[in-house]
Amino acid sequence: MRNLELYSTASIDHLIWSTYEDVTKLDSPAISIFTDFDHSQPLVIDLDTSAPRALEIFERTHTFMRLVVDKRNKFMGVITLREFHQNMVKLATKERVSPEDVSVKDLMIPRDQVLSLDFEQLSSATVGDVVRALQENGLHHILVIDHELHHIRGMISANDLARKLGVPINIKEPPSFMQIFNHLG
Template sequence: MRAIQLHALTNVEHLVQPEDFDELSVNSPALAIFTDFKKHKPLMIDSQTTALSAEQEMLRTHVKMKLVVDAKRELVGVISYEDICKQNIVKMAANGYQQNEILVSDLMRHRSELRVLDFTDITSARIGDVIETLKQNGVQHCLVVDSQQHHIRGLISASDIARKLKLNISIQYPPSFVDIFNAITGH
């Protein structure tokens, strides 16, 4: 073995980040913008969590959407920050509910209402294909299922696409796929 010479950190200025090397475009493979649950733990919340607690947690962690799970940790729906905003809680309270008793399950979008992408389709698609498909539905998040394995495989997020493509989209509100499409096409 031999010792390798150490050098002074004088002329090196830039701290490299993975996104420095992401040369993604609408023609890049869709898998580049796919959050794979085989590699990343899904962001989940228990269906019996109070809406007020969930709202605070989402604000604290800067998360705009969570998968709602039952006691067995199986998907029962999804909840976004928009679904759980104070306006929806106030509406329910006006209908006789106590604010501190409103649960995530009262405001979530049930799994039966969700439309998803199939993993097989994602493996052969381009980012532009995904954007075009999802902009028509006006959604910010879309689950991806592996129908061959019968499981929920991952998620595609408009915010992730905008960040990875380095699009100049307002962050005042989460971008939708329509916003991304408009930013790419210059509309």
């Protein structure tokens, strides 16, 4: 390993400004805004990770979502920090379990309940189409799957998208059955 020399910035007062503009607009191609697992590693967590350890991973890595895998790296579902907290509270109050006895498996959204976009469909969509899909379905994250190759190709995060657009993206929870029923009654 090499020791790097550090320098004072006392006499430096100019910044380099890139001439490259990453301008993402609602009519930009949607393919430009997704995290492609062909180019970057997916963030995963093991199914059997304890709740305290999972929370530590979320906090240490400053992430809000992880793909849940088993020991053979088979996709089992997703866990978000939001569901983590909601489900942990439910388990603690309802079943009175210790956090150490709870694992990611108990808190995650199973893969059969996870919604996704198809990579081919995404290739011809716009950023606006994706924003609408996220908002209409109350999703902060959405997976991108490749039906042809039968794998998860990547994901889109509403937070990342908001940063690229330079505007907040308001994601509201979709109404529950009871909310719809009460509204109609």
